[in-house]
Amino acid sequence: MRLRSTIDFLLYDWxxxxxxxxxxxxxxxxxxxxxAVMDICERIAREKYAPxxxxxxxxxxxxxxxxxxxxxxxxxxxKAFAESGMLSAAQDYEIGGMQLPYTVExxxxxxxxxxxxxxxxxxxxSGNANAILVHGTxxxxxxxxxxxxxxxxxxxxxxxxxxxxxxxxxxTTRAEADGQGFEDDPLGPRxxxxxxxxxxxxxxxxxxENIVHLxxxxxxxxxxxFIPGVKGISLFIVPKKLVDTEGRLTGERNDVALAGLNHKxxxxxxxxxLLNFGEGKYPVxxxxxxxxxxxxxxxxxxKCMFHMMNEARISIGMAASMLGLAGYYASLEYAQNRPQGRxxxxxxxDASKPQSRIIEHADVKRMxxxxxxxxxxxxxxxxxxxxxxxxxxxxxxxAAGQAKLLLExxxxxxxxxxxxxxxxxxxxxxxxxxxxxxxxDFAVEQYWRDNRLNMxxxxxxxxxxxxxxxxxxxxxxxxxxxxLAGRINASIERAMGRAQLSAYANHLAKALAEVGAATKxxxxxxxxxxxxxxxxxxMQAFGHMVLAWTWLDVALALLDKDEELAIAAHxxxxxAMRYFFHYELPKIGGWLQVVKSRDMTCAQMRExxx
Numbered sequence: 306m307r308l309r310s311t312i313d314f315l316l317y318d319w320x321x322x323x324x325x326x327x328x329x330x331x332x333x334x335x336x337x338x339x340x341a342v343m344d345i346c347e348r349i350a351r352e353k354y355a356p357x358x359x360x361x362x363x364x365x366x367x368x369x370x371x372x373x374x375x376x377x378x379x380x381x382x383x384k385a386f387a388e389s390g391m392l393s394a395a396q397d398y399e400i401g402g403m404q405l406p407y408t409v410e411x412x413x414x415x416x417x418x419x420x421x422x423x424x425x426x427x428x429x430x431s432g433n434a435n436a437i438l439v440h441g442t443x444x445x446x447x448x449x450x451x452x453x454x455x456x457x458x459x460x461x462x463x464x465x466x467x468x469x470x471x472x473x474x475x476x477t478t479r480a481e482a483d484g485q486g487f488e489d490d491p492l493g494p495r496x497x498x499x500x501x502x503x504x505x506x507x508x509x510x511x512x513x514e515n516i517v518h519l520x521x522x523x524x525x526x527x528x529x530x531f532i533p534g535v536k537g538i539s540l541f542i543v544p545k546k547l548v549d550t551e552g553r554l555t556g557e558r559n560d561v562a563l564a565g566l567n568h569k570x571x572x573x574x575x576x577x578x579l580l581n582f583g584e585g586k587y588p589v590x591x592x593x594x595x596x597x598x599x600x601x602x603x604x605x606x607x608k609c610m611f612h613m614m615n616e617a618r619i620s621i622g623m624a625a626s627m628l629g630l631a632g633y634y635a636s637l638e639y640a641q642n643r644p645q646g647r648x649x650x651x652x653x654x655d656a657s658k659p660q661s662r663i664i665e666h667a668d669v670k671r672m673x674x675x676x677x678x679x680x681x682x683x684x685x686x687x688x689x690x691x692x693x694x695x696x697x698x699x700x701x702x703x704a705a706g707q708a709k710l711l712l713e714x715x716x717x718x719x720x721x722x723x724x725x726x727x728x729x730x731x732x733x734x735x736x737x738x739x740x741x742x743x744x745x746d747f748a749v750e751q752y753w754r755d756n757r758l759n760m761x762x763x764x765x766x767x768x769x770x771x772x773x774x775x776x777x778x779x780x781x782x783x784x785x786x787x788x789l790a791g792r793i794n795a796s797i798e799r800a801m802g803r804a805q806l807s808a809y810a811n812h813l814a815k816a817l818a819e820v821g822a823a824t825k826x827x828x829x830x831x832x833x834x835x836x837x838x839x840x841x842x843x844m845q846a847f848g849h850m851v852l853a854w855t856w857l858d859v860a861l862a863l864l865d866k867d868e869e870l871a872i873a874a875h876x877x878x879x880x881a882m883r884y885f886f887h888y889e890l891p892k893i894g895g896w897l898q899v900v901k902s903r904d905m906t907c908a909q910m911r912e913x914x915x
Contacts (some may be wrong), residue, residue, distance in 0.1 A: 307634060308415065308416070308419060308630060308634070309343070311346060311684065312343070312412050312415060312684075312688075313343075313680060314619070314803055314862075314863075314866075315412075315483045315684065315685055315688050315859070316334070316339070316408065316409070316412055318862050318863075318865075318866050319685070319858070319862040320408060320688060320689065320692050321678060321804060322339070322406060322408050322409065322692070323335075323336050323339075323877060324424045325406045325408070325695060325699070328699045329407055330404055330699050331404065331405075331699070332406075333357070333404070334405065334406075339405075339409050342394070342403075342405065342409060342413050343409075343412065343413050343416075344414045345389055345856060346389065346391065346413040346414070346417065347416045349382075349385045349386065349389055349416075349417075350416035350417045350419070350421075351416075351420065351913040352385075353378075353381055353382040353385045353386075354382050354417055354420035354421040354424050355420035355421060356378075357376070357378035357379075357382065357421060357424065358420065358423075358424070358748070358751070359745075359748070359751070359774075360376055360378055361375075361376060361378065361379060361421065361423055361424055361573060361574025362423070362571075362573050362574065362751050363573075364376045365568065365573045366510070366566055366573075366574075366575075366576045367566075368509075368565070368566050370727040372509075372511055372513060373509050373510045373563070373566070373576055375510060375511070375512070375574075375576070377902070378424075379424055379512065379574060380512060382421075382424045383424075383427070383512045383513075384456075386417065386427055386456075387455075387456025387605060387874040389425075390402075390403055391413065391414065391860075392427065392430060392431055392434075392453065392454050392455070392456055393408070393431075393454035393455070393741070394409075394413070395407045395410045395536070396438075396454055400446075400450070400451055400454060401451070401454060401455055402454065406690060406695045407660070407691050407694045407695050407698075408691040408692045408694075408695050409621070410691075410871070411620075411623060411629035411665065411687065411688060411691035412688060412691070414428075414620075414623070415623065415626075415627055415684070418623060418624045418627035418628070419627040419628075419630060419631045421574065422572065422624055422627065422628055422755050423571070423572040423573055423574030423575045423755060424575075427459075428616075428617060428620040428624075429459075429460055429461055429462060429506060429507060429617070430453050430458075430459045430460040430507075431453075431454075431460075431616075432460070432462070432616045432617050432620070433453060433462060433517060433519050434451075434453035434454050434459025434460060435450075435601065435612070435616060436462075436519060436540075436600070436609060436610065437449050437450040437453075437542070438450050439599050439609075439612050440540070440600050440601040440609040440612065440625075441493075441601075442492075442493055444491050444492055444493070444550060445492060445493055445542060445598065445600065446549075447552070448492060448548060448550060448615065449517050449542055449544070449553045450514070451552070452517075452552050453517060456513070457513060457514055457515070457552075458513050458514065458515040458516065458517050458544075459507055459510070459512060459513040459515075459516050459517070460516070460517045460518075460519065461505050461506065461507055461508055461516060461517070461518050461519065462505075462518075462519045462610065462614075462617075463502040463505050463508075463518050463519060463521065463543075463580065464476075464502070464521050464610065465502065465503050465504045465505075466478065466500065466501055466502055466503055467501055467503045467579070471764065471765060471768055473521065473535060473538065473607065474534045474535045474538075476500070476521060476522070476523065476526065476538070476834050477500055477523075478498060478499070478500025478501070478502065478520065478521065478522040478523065478582065479498065479499050479500060479522055479523055479524075479531065480496040480497065480498045480522035480523065480541060480597060481496060481497055481522050481524070481525060481594070482494070482495070482496055482497075483495040483496055483497050483594075483596065483846055485591070490598065491550050491817035492542075492548075492550065492598045493542070493598035494598065494599040495596060495597070495598060495599075496522075496524070496541060496590055496596075496597045496598070496599060496874075497583060497593060497594025497595065497597070497634045498520060498522050498541060498543060498582045498583050498594050498595045498596075498597045499537040499582060499584075499593070499594050499595070500522060500581075500582050500583070500712070501531050501564070501579065501580065501581050501582070502520065502579070502580045502582065503567075503579050504567065504577060505518075505577065505578045505579070505580050505761070506572075506576070506577055506578075506762075508563070508576060508578030508579075508580050509545070509563040509576060509578050509580070510576050514546075514554065514597070514730065515544055515546045515548065515554065516544070516667070517542060517544050517545075518543040518544070518545065518561065518580070519540060519541070519542060519543075519600070519610065520539060520540070520541045520542075520543045520544070520582065520597060520605075521538055521539070521540060521541075521606050521607070521610060522538070522539060522597070523537045523538055523539070524537050524603055524604070525537070535607055536604055537604055538604065538606040538607055539599060539600075539601075539602075539603050539604055539605065539606040540599070540600040540601055540606035540609040541597030541598060541599055541600060541606075541609055542597060542598045542600055543559065543582065543595050543597040543598075543623065544559055545558070545559055545560060545561050546558055546559060547559055547596065549821040550643075556591070557589055557590070558580065558587040559587065559589055559595050559596055560583050560584065560585065560586065560587045560588065560589050560594060560595040560596070561580055561581070561582055561587070562581045562582045562584055562586040562587065562596050563578055563580060563581075564578075564579040564580065565578070565579045566578060566579075567579070569758070570754045570757055570758070571751070571753075571754035571755035571756070571757055571758055572755055572758055572853070576888040582594070583595045590912070596787060606681070614763060614764070617763045617895070618716055618717075618719065618720035618763050618764060618769075619687060619690050619691065619694075619716065619719055619720065621720050621724065621759050621762065621763045622683065622686070622687045622690075622719040622720045622721075622722070622723045622724065622759075623684070623687045623723075624759060625683065625711075625723035625724040625727045625728070625756055625759040626680055626683035626684045626687055626723045626727055627684075628727060628731060628752050628755055628756040628759075628911050629676065629679055629680035629683060629723065629726075629727025629728070629730035629731060629752075629756065630676075630680035630681070630684065630727075630730075631671070631748070631752050632697060632731040632733075632734030632735075632748075632749050632753070633676035633677055633678075633730060633734060634729055635672065635734060635747070635748055635749050635752070636672075636676065636733070636734035636737040636738060636742075636749060637664075637673055639663075639664050639737060639738055639741075639747075640662065640664035640669050640673060640737055641662060641664050642662065643662060643663045644659075644660035644661065644662055644663075645660060645661070645662075645663050646660060646661050646663070646666060646870055647660060647661055647831045648661055648665070649658075652852075663737070669737055671705065671888075672733040672736060672737055673675075673733075674880060674881060674884040675729075675730065675733055675884065675888070675889075676730040676733050676734060677877065677881045677884075678856070678881040678882075678884045678885045678889065679723075679726045679727050679729065679730040680727055680730055681878070681881060682852045682855055682856050682859075682881070682885065683722065683723035683726070683727055683852070685855050685856075685859055686715075686719055686722070686851065686852065686855050687719050687723065689715075689855065690712060690715055690716065690719045693708040693711055693712050693715070693725055694708070695873040696708035697709050697712065704897075707788055709761065709788060710784060710788050711785065711788060711792070713777050713780070713785050713853065714773075714777045714778060714785040714786060714788075714789050715789070716775040717764075717769040717770070717772050717777060717844065718773065718844070718847060718848045718851050720763065720764065720769055721760070721766050721769040721770070721844060721848065722844075722845075722848035722849075722851070722852065723758035723759070724756070724760040724849075725760060725766065725845070725848075727756060727759075727823070728756045728760065729755060731749065731752045731753035731756050734749040734752065735749050735750060735751075735753060740773075740876035766841060766844075767840065767841055769844065770840035770843065770844035771837050771840045773840070773843070773844050773847060774824070774827060774836065774837060774840045774843045774844065775836070775837050775840065776831065778824055778847075778894075779824075779828065780806055783824075786821075786824065789851075790817060790821065793813065793817055793850075793854045794814075794817070794855075795811045796810075796813075796854055796857055796858045796861065797813055797814050797817075797857070798810075800813075800857055800860075800861060800863055803861070803864060804861075805864065805879075806857065806861065806864070808859075809853075809857055809882070809883075809886050810857065812853070812886055812890060813850070813853050813854060813857055813886075816849075816850045816853060816890055816893055817850060817854075819846075819850075819893060819894070819897055820847055820850050820893070820897065822897075822901065823843065823846070823901045824843075825841065825899045826900065826901040826902075826903070827839075827900050827901070827903065829903075830903070834908065835903040835905065835908075836901065836903070837899045838904070838905055838907060838908040839899045839903075839904060839907070842895075842896035842897070842899055842900055843896070843897070843900045845892075845896050846893035846896040846897045846900070848891075849889055849890055849892060849893050849896075850890075850893060852885065852889075853885055853886060853889075853890045856881065856882040856885050856886070857882065858880045859878065859882065860878065860879055863878050
């Protein structure tokens with residue numbers, strides 16, 4: 306109920322999601338239909354996910370040489386999720402979707418992430434199908450995307466390789482035109498792929514009857530040679546099992562072989578794989594290599610794939626937020642029930658008095674407030690980004706253009722800030738539990754392990770930081786940053802009219818000015834090496850400024866709803882906002898100092914000096 310009330314407030318009182326129903330796409334919906342979706346997802350998460358979070362952590366996927374073995378609860382959870390319709394919640398009615406706002410879909414998926422992130426990682430299937438909808442042919446949409454949305458098939462994205470993680474220009478997987486019916490296959494131009502892909506989440510399993518891999522591979526140029534760098538990278542649909550134009554399995558296994566499972570620190574309920582494409586284990590149709598179908602134009606693989614990546618990055622931010630909140634709720638309950646210590650009076654501690662519950666200690670309150678500020682603030686930011694997605698696709702041309710620009714700037718923050726600071730929230734949850742938190746008798750250690758991945762996948766922390774400072778805040782002459790500053794200043798102006806918030810508005814205005822000045826100073830010499838040497842501290846400061854704005858704007862909505870702050874939950878929201886401004890926002894000065902001075906301490910450190 307605590308999570309639900311928070312989500313309801315953010316959806317309806319802050320983001321005004323009901324107003325979307327005035328738009329033609331969402332005209333069939335109402336607050337009642339949104340609530341019904343939330344009710345169903347909350348119930349499935351409570352019944353099919355939460356009770357088995359520890360089960361999937363301890364009963365890791367096993368490979369018997371032919372197939373992956375998962376605990377039965379994973380099958381039941383996946384079936385319930387697929388039958389709920391959430392795989393296609395935001396899609397058109399014509400393809401079996403519900404035409405829900407993406408904001409509502411994102412909010413409803415929060416319950417699964419909080420209940421068990423490693424069971425609930427269905428995001429790749431939806432993202433895979435969405436990428437095909439945007440870039441695929443009509444036949445590819447009907448055969449592959451439709452069967453992913455209806456739950457029959459699952460999807461992956463295959464980018465990284467053992468020797469090339471985030472450096473996609475260094476991938477070595479190759480695709481060459483299949484000599485047998487290259488242009489004639491109704492599923493698209495047919496290629497033969499050979500290579501290896503690493504870190505593929507849900508890369509093999511028996512949860513669905515088929516798996517649709519989206520694979521990046523290099524194709525040869527006109528001279529028959531493979532082009533170095535990213536220019537020759539194209540995107541291919543490579544199904545685990547071959548299908549016909551009606552979406553029926555042909556009975557043939559494609560040459561995609563599971564080479565092994567990666568045994569992870571967290572997210573253990575989700576298989577993570579090394580896949581071999583075209584190694585010859587499953588020869589198919591008399592040729593060498595796995596059969597794949599080109600998606601989009603040759604050489605535009607990254608453009609097609611990054612449609613999926615941007616969605617995945619918002620989903621990762623949401624996953625990190627939910628794990629942070631799951632740890633917060635667990636440590637809050639523990640603190641409310643764990644007796645330890647006694648209050649200190651004028652004469653010191655009185656051992657004859659009953660013990661205090663640890664929630665009565667100021668430092669425990671500090672750790673709880675930090676978790677609340679991190680988790681609820683990160684949730685609000687990601688729901689705001691989801692709302693921008695709806696604005697981008699259903700708003701007026703001007704509003705859509707602004708939403709697209711804001712998303713460009715905010716996506717690196719929405720992914721990375723929660724993955725860093727909600728991980729810190731999980732660490733604080735362990736600390737509140739004391740020694741018990743370090744044992745597997747309590748869930749908080751698993752939340753930390755699960756959350757540690759989120760700083761890495763879908764673009765590491767450092768990569769997101771370089772994207773933010775190196776591209777997003779300077780693109781188009783800084784238009785995105787200027788637009789964001791305009792939104793922040795609008796909130797500051799509103800808050801200046803509230804006696805309870807005017808001081809915080811001034812603090813945020815100062816932080817915004819400091820970030821703007823640091824951005825200019827970083828690029829003052831025009832030297833990318835100097836500008837980006839401290840990209841991560843820049844992103845931390847930028848993220849803190851964005852989260853302070855988010856909290857101030859949420860506080861305005863809280864005051865609009867309950868001027869006297871009579872409701873306890875609203876008092877807690879204002880306290881979390883105060884905590885963030887008092888304890889967190891002042892940190893940006895140190896981060897920005899190295900950015901403004903273009904400090905090269907780290908960049909110029911020589912290997913032999915370590």
